[in-house]
Amino acid sequence: MADDFRTTEVGERYAQALFDLAEEKGVLDAVRADLRSLRAAWLESADLRRLATSPLLAADDQVKGLVAIAAKAKFSAVTQNFLGLLAQNGRARDLTAVIAAFEALYAKKTGLVAAEVVSAQALTAAQLKTIQTTLRTTLGKDPELTTRVDPAILGGLKVKVGSKLFDASLKTKLDQMKFALKRA
Structure with missing residues (x-):
């Protein structure tokens, strides 16, 4: 891949x-x-x-x-x-x-905290600043952001900090709904 x-x-x-x-x-x-x-x-x-x-x-x-x-x-x-x-x-x-x-x-x-942000479309400077501020508050440090566009996630964001992944992508939410409907 x-x-x-x-x-x-x-x-x-x-x-x-x-x-x-x-x-x-x-x-x-x-x-x-x-x-x-x-x-x-x-x-x-x-x-x-x-x-x-x-x-x-x-x-x-x-x-x-x-x-x-x-x-x-x-x-x-x-x-x-x-x-x-x-x-x-x-x-x-x-x-x-x-x-x-x-x-x-x-x-x-170096004590650096790296965060990767994946979005379906390129993020604006304002959106990146909001993400940076939120991560700074959460982590207590300024993270070094890298961004990547992945249209396959459809919408929302995936944020990876170290080994932790926060997945708020539309694709994941749809997959979760599909799984829940299959079990019902």
């Missing part, structure tokens, strides 16, 4: 290695920014997803492709080398898990 950013054991191991190296080199924020850009590109580009996940592509081709993308995007040398190593080791398909695990490590180290 294009937007499946969940940690895995392999992703956590690679993310820890990248995190430690970035911290040692003093480029932690730069690597995080690179990975956030890469995450956005992953969500937008079917070609990038195919490059990283296709079993038909040789590891050498994945290395060349990912390093070229990283160089074109002007990612830090640490990120560029890491992406090359990931592909060389046949783990390019684990990129989303690495990104998710890296974000978790970064949040733990």
Whole structure:
């Protein structure tokens, strides 16, 4: 799935290695920014997803492709080398898990609270500000918001903070009604 950013054991191991190296080199924020850009590109580009996940592509081709993308995007040398190593080791398909695990490590180290907001349509600045204010009140901290549009939810919102998901989407409500009607 294009937007499946969940940690895995392999992703956590690679993310820890990248995190430690970035911290040692003093480029932690730069690597995080690179990975956030890469995450956005992953969500937008079917070609990038195919490059990283296709079993038909040789590891050498994945290395060349990912390093070229990283160089074109002007990612830090640490990120560029890491992406090359990931592909060389046949783990390019684990990129989303690495990104998710890296974000978790970064949040733990910095005390950052990240929240993902999914809506059926792009949110206005006023709506985002309301969500930010509500989350600040609820969490006691300023969350870092990322937004994503998913027309499949039909309406409403899904808000994920850490492992907690608040699902007020129209699709979920309709599914719950359908389930309740089947049981009646």
